[in-house]
Amino acid sequence: MRVDVRKTYKLFIAGGFPRSESGRSYPVADTSGKVVARAAAASRKDLRDAVRAARGAQPGWAGRTGYNRGQILYRIAEMVEDRADTFVSQLRVGGRTRAQARREVERSVDRLVWYAGWGDKFVQVVGNMNPVQGDFFNISTPEPTGVVGIIAPEEPALLGLVSRVAPVIISGNTAVVLASERLPLPAVTFAEALATADVPAGVVNILTGPKDRLIPYLASHRDCNAIDAWGHGWEGLAEIEAAAADSVTRVVRPPRTVDWTNERLAQSPYMIADFVEIKTVWHPKGL
Amino acid sequence: MTTPAPLTLPVLGTHVTPQSLRAYLEATPPVDEVAVHERVAALATRSIKRETKRYALDLAVRMTDLTTLEGRDTPGKVRQLAAKARRPDPTDPSIPSVAALCVYPAMVPAAVDALRGSGVKVAAVATYFPSGQAPLEVKLADTRAALAAGADEIDMVIDRGAFLAGDHMKVYEEIVAVREVCGSAHLKVILETGELVTFDNVRKASMLAMAAGADFIKTSTGKVAPAATRPVTLVMLEAIRDFAELTGIGVGMKPAGGIRTAKDAIRYLVLLYETLGSAWMTPDRFRFGASSLLNDLLMQIRWVRTGVYQRPDDFTKD
Amino acid sequence: MSEAHPAEPTEFTYVSSREATDLVALDDRYGLWIDGTFRTPTSKRYLTTVNPATEEPLAEVAEAGERDVDRAVRAARRAFETWGRLPGKERAKYLYRIARMLQERAREFAVLETLDGGKPIKESRDVDLPLVAAHFFYYAGWADKLEYAFPGIRPRPLGVAGQIIPWNFPMLMLAWKVAPALAAGNTVVLKPAETTPLTALTFAQLTAEAGLPPGVVNIVTGGGETGAALVRHPGVDKVAFTGSTEVGKLIQRAVAGTPKRLTLELGGKAPHVIFEDAPVDQAIEGVINGIFFNQGHVCCAGSRLFVQESIADRFVDKLKRRLSTLRVGDPLDKNTDIGAINSPEQLDKITELVDSGVEEGAEIYQPPCRLPERGYFFAPTLFTGVSQSHRIAQEEIFGPVLSIMTFRTPDEAVEKANNTPYGLSAGVWTTKGSRILWMADRLRAGVVWANTYNKLDPASPFGGYQESGFGREGGRHGLLPYLEGVPR
Numbered sequence A: 001m002r003v004d005v006r007k008t009y010k011l012f013i014a015g016g017f018p019r020s021e022s023g024r025s026y027p028v029a030d031t032s033g034k035v036v037a038r039a040a041a042a043s044r045k046d047l048r049d050a051v052r053a054a055r056g057a058q059p060g061w062a063g064r065t066g067y068n069r070g071q072i073l074y075r076i077a078e079m080v081e082d083r084a085d086t087f088v089s090q091l092r093v094g095g096r097t098r099a100q101a102r103r104e105v106e107r108s109v110d111r112l113v114w115y116a117g118w119g120d121k122f123v124q125v126v127g128n129m130n131p132v133q134g135d136f137f138n139i140s141t142p143e144p145t146g147v148v149g150i151i152a153p154e155e156p157a158l159l160g161l162v163s164r165v166a167p168v169i170i171s172g173n174t175a176v177v178l179a180s181e182r183l184p185l186p187a188v189t190f191a192e193a194l195a196t197a198d199v200p201a202g203v204v205n206i207l208t209g210p211k212d213r214l215i216p217y218l219a220s221h222r223d224c225n226a227i228d229a230w231g232h233g234w235e236g237l238a239e240i241e242a243a244a245a246d247s248v249t250r251v252v253r254p255p256r257t258v259d260w261t262n263e264r265l266a267q268s269p270y271m272i273a274d275f276v277e278i279k280t281v282w283h284p285k286g287l
Numbered sequence B: 001m002t003t004p005a006p007l008t009l010p011v012l013g014t015h016v017t018p019q020s021l022r023a024y025l026e027a028t029p030p031v032d033e034v035a036v037h038e039r040v041a042a043l044a045t046r047s048i049k050r051e052t053k054r055y056a057l058d059l060a061v062r063m064t065d066l067t068t069l070e071g072r073d074t075p076g077k078v079r080q081l082a083a084k085a086r087r088p089d090p091t092d093p094s095i096p097s098v099a100a101l102c103v104y105p106a107m108v109p110a111a112v113d114a115l116r117g118s119g120v121k122v123a124a125v126a127t128y129f130p131s132g133q134a135p136l137e138v139k140l141a142d143t144r145a146a147l148a149a150g151a152d153e154i155d156m157v158i159d160r161g162a163f164l165a166g167d168h169m170k171v172y173e174e175i176v177a178v179r180e181v182c183g184s185a186h187l188k189v190i191l192e193t194g195e196l197v198t199f200d201n202v203r204k205a206s207m208l209a210m211a212a213g214a215d216f217i218k219t220s221t222g223k224v225a226p227a228a229t230r231p232v233t234l235v236m237l238e239a240i241r242d243f244a245e246l247t248g249i250g251v252g253m254k255p256a257g258g259i260r261t262a263k264d265a266i267r268y269l270v271l272l273y274e275t276l277g278s279a280w281m282t283p284d285r286f287r288f289g290a291s292s293l294l295n296d297l298l299m300q301i302r303w304v305r306t307g308v309y310q311r312p313d314d315f316t317k318d
Numbered sequence C: 001m002s003e004a005h006p007a008e009p010t011e012f013t014y015v016s017s018r019e020a021t022d023l024v025a026l027d028d029r030y031g032l033w034i035d036g037t038f039r040t041p042t043s044k045r046y047l048t049t050v051n052p053a054t055e056e057p058l059a060e061v062a063e064a065g066e067r068d069v070d071r072a073v074r075a076a077r078r079a080f081e082t083w084g085r086l087p088g089k090e091r092a093k094y095l096y097r098i099a100r101m102l103q104e105r106a107r108e109f110a111v112l113e114t115l116d117g118g119k120p121i122k123e124s125r126d127v128d129l130p131l132v133a134a135h136f137f138y139y140a141g142w143a144d145k146l147e148y149a150f151p152g153i154r155p156r157p158l159g160v161a162g163q164i165i166p167w168n169f170p171m172l173m174l175a176w177k178v179a180p181a182l183a184a185g186n187t188v189v190l191k192p193a194e195t196t197p198l199t200a201l202t203f204a205q206l207t208a209e210a211g212l213p214p215g216v217v218n219i220v221t222g223g224g225e226t227g228a229a230l231v232r233h234p235g236v237d238k239v240a241f242t243g244s245t246e247v248g249k250l251i252q253r254a255v256a257g258t259p260k261r262l263t264l265e266l267g268g269k270a271p272h273v274i275f276e277d278a279p280v281d282q283a284i285e286g287v288i289n290g291i292f293f294n295q296g297h298v299c300c301a302g303s304r305l306f307v308q309e310s311i312a313d314r315f316v317d318k319l320k321r322r323l324s325t326l327r328v329g330d331p332l333d334k335n336t337d338i339g340a341i342n343s344p345e346q347l348d349k350i351t352e353l354v355d356s357g358v359e360e361g362a363e364i365y366q367p368p369c370r371l372p373e374r375g376y377f378f379a380p381t382l383f384t385g386v387s388q389s390h391r392i393a394q395e396e397i398f399g400p401v402l403s404i405m406t407f408r409t410p411d412e413a414v415e416k417a418n419n420t421p422y423g424l425s426a427g428v429w430t431t432k433g434s435r436i437l438w439m440a441d442r443l444r445a446g447v448v449w450a451n452t453y454n455k456l457d458p459a460s461p462f463g464g465y466q467e468s469g470f471g472r473e474g475g476r477h478g479l480l481p482y483l484e485g486v487p488r
Helices: A044-063 A066-082 A084-093 A098-116 A122-126 A159-169 A185-195 A211-220 A237-245 A269-273 B018-026 B033-043 B050-062 B075-086 B105-115 B136-148 B160-164 B168-182 B199-211 B230-247 B262-276 B293-306 C066-083 C088-104 C106-117 C121-142 C170-183 C198-209 C224-232 C245-255 C280-296 C309-323 C344-359 C410-418 C433-442 C476-482
Strands: A025-029 A035-040 A136-144 A147-151 A174-178 A204-207 A226-228 A250-252 A276-284 B064-067 B100-103 B121-125 B153-157 B186-190 B216-218 B252-254 B288-290 C032-034 C037-039 C046-051 C056-062 C153-157 C160-164 C187-191 C217-219 C238-242 C261-265 C271-274 C304-308 C363-365 C381-384 C401-407 C425-429 C447-450 C483-487
Touching (some): A035 A185, A044 A147, A044 A204, A066 A098, A066 C121, A084 A185, A147 A159, A147 A211, A159 A174, A237 A250, B033 B230, B033 B262, B033 C280, B050 B064, B050 B262, B050 B293, B064 B075, B064 B293, B121 B186, B136 B168, B160 B168, B168 B186, B216 B230, B262 B288, C032 C066, C066 C187, C066 C217, C066 C224, C088 C106, C088 C170, C088 C198, C106 C121, C121 C476, C160 C170, C170 C187, C170 C238, C170 C476, C187 C224, C224 C245, C238 C245, C245 C261, C271 C280, C280 C401, C304 C410, C309 C401, C344 C363, C344 C401, C401 C410, C425 C433, C476 C483
Parallel strands (some): A147 A174, A226 A250, B064 B100, B153 B186, B186 B216, B216 B252, C160 C238, C238 C261, C381 C401, C425 C447
Antiparallel strands (some): C032 C217, C046 C056
């Protein structure tokens, strides 16, 4: 009878897997209440470190070509597909059947591939020349807003996370993600997929733990450019938006209900556009 | 090398005015940064093998200015490094000596003593290296002291503050003053390209330094990052090419700082060869300012000779 | 093994550094790739393809006759019934797979491209193959996003595309044709050039390994007759041709009055304009790249140099000196800059036009250059004292030959630049931004390069004005030729 070696689930910050600086962890239970693992419980200091890591990584990530970012997202998809069995067993902890869990993994891979394809194209759809009056060249182009705080939904634990991370980072933003609190294990495995997919350190940072205690620090963080609230929903959104107002942090609001599985509703280049700034440049045309 | 063309710009000589200097510098063509990087990347794909590689490695050793520029340098340290400079690989007498040992002025006596009879030159950094932020008299005194102690070569720094503020005349006059103090001693002018930042600045500073009488133009002190890079080196080599066309004078070039591997050194030699040709492939016209590079050159030479990958501790660390 | 010590060199020169060819496995003879496998041509006829650097035969490839073309078109039609209805995201996955496999086998394809076509290995390795994979990646990403590409319409594929490509960038031209066609839901019958069929046939085998459904990509090798049969076939919904203007006109006549959609990417005689405030040393590199990249076998080659008179003498001097550093020779040598001319026919054309230049009174310059004894090679060549009316200023040479003229003012440069039936590309060098934009507005060319040249990207549309053809390849616009729009 072989005793297995149990995994310790940690945070993902700056490309590495640290424990929480608070030293705390919390139990992860399946639907029957049985504890199957413990996950790290991130503190506000971990959040602070994650934002710093995301900020540090942002110029380099934005400086890569759209093609390169697309290649990397495609590689993330490869890594997620490769870890399908692990994801399936972790999603079943949350109550999914094997078939449902497999569907969720497949949708997640397909969603990553879908957004990967936008890397070197979305500028062609969201940007354009402007025919201004006068002898001027005038062009509007999208630029990533910077560091985005993503509140991942409690469920679906993998698809929801992927559905928000992909449109945020494909344009050159970096992200700090507050993972599903009740079902954090897929987020940690997703972090492992990122770490093996040529994603530069700090581009995505994933914190597991007491989400509601971390949200106010994220919303009010002055070095965070935008908050994605799709995973949060409308209840309690007012507090988040009020806290964000202090530094004019953009808050991207969800629709009233979210259907993560419906491709028409859950993925769009306009979701990429939610996290960019439009820069318009003028230049005279003359001898 | 073309025959000297009559200089149409009255720059070399004593009657330079701020206006004539400005006109000379403004005649420098602009530099496109992206295209420079592309040319460097294209030349990095040159494949250097077999006899070419052996020749290049040997040449690179002969072109090395072995350098120690630390506050904690002592005569003892300098003596050890001098032994390395004379005989880089004690187990292999076929490895040539390096070109020079580069030290602070206070270390020149120890260097001169240790290198007597070896053919290896003593180069001293001077003019209040690395910052140059001192009155001119101090900078000239620094230079005189180094020469009096026996230095063969002087590596001076330009006044970057004056350059960036647009006071090119001041920069020019200082180089001319140091040139006079040097007499026939070999003068290298350090531009500190990491502080000049743009290739346009580097090109202009190169043309200015050459007009003022530099024997060599040098990228960096090694105390500021970035130090030498291949793109900046290409810009300076192209300036040297233009200056040679204009005046018939062949100025040398020295990238310094950050060149650690033989592979990188060979890439620099390719840039040199493709830009200035065979006439510049000599220590009289090109030097590497480096310290750890030498051991990597030795390791590669031994690999090329034996076909076996080497280990660092088989080469002396001085 | 340790190296012997032959006589050591006394100066720095490059020794040859040949890329290994053992990773290429060629069959002696290839059939036509139809419906997912190789088939014997009904004509039973084969052509030999030759390495232009050595004149040695590489393999035999089938010569497709009319019935073979018919077979291929039918196979493409059958495959279209499924392929055209597949959800875009599944088509995307096939294209992504193909792109990944091309990346994995990039070196093999690059070596084969060099063997069959004569271009330097450093170009096929560093330029052609990376762009090939990138084109497949780029268009894979559009396959399931077509409704975002064109607001207001529902895009539909056209059906079967008949595609004819030239010998100068065999794999890249294949990628430019196949990737957008497939992404949009079409199926293809592609005819590679007679002298460069091998990478297309290897690509066909790769598609089978990628699991691409049979019939989606069909390759019919052959000469002009095969191409004509493909263009004429009533089962072809769309014709795409890259090649000479002369043949392009024949094709345009052949599809006239038929429902077939057509795009043409034809010849060019691009003006390359250098102003006095240009970054000179980088402009020299741009000019060199513009005319000597791929031996000048480039439709968008900067073959007419216009230098502002105030800097012309110095510029031409620098150019001549730079020519002497170009290395002409064995395309498999990694240090070769200029490889072989693709065929004896092309070599003759270049020679004839160069002779005409001398006869018409232009001044020729060629650096001292030792050309290999075997193979088809031509030294890099400049002409100064060229007039607009000289044949070397009017006709596309498609070789390493640059015609140099001067100008005094920008409007003169524009007038001379546009004084051609072509209009594919143009280059401008100046540090003045407003002048770049002023020139770009006025140059009659589908691609304008400012302070750079010969830059290609799958996201950037490419195509010409006037007799350089119509339609664009690359970018969002590159999808248009392969779709029709149904109003929403």
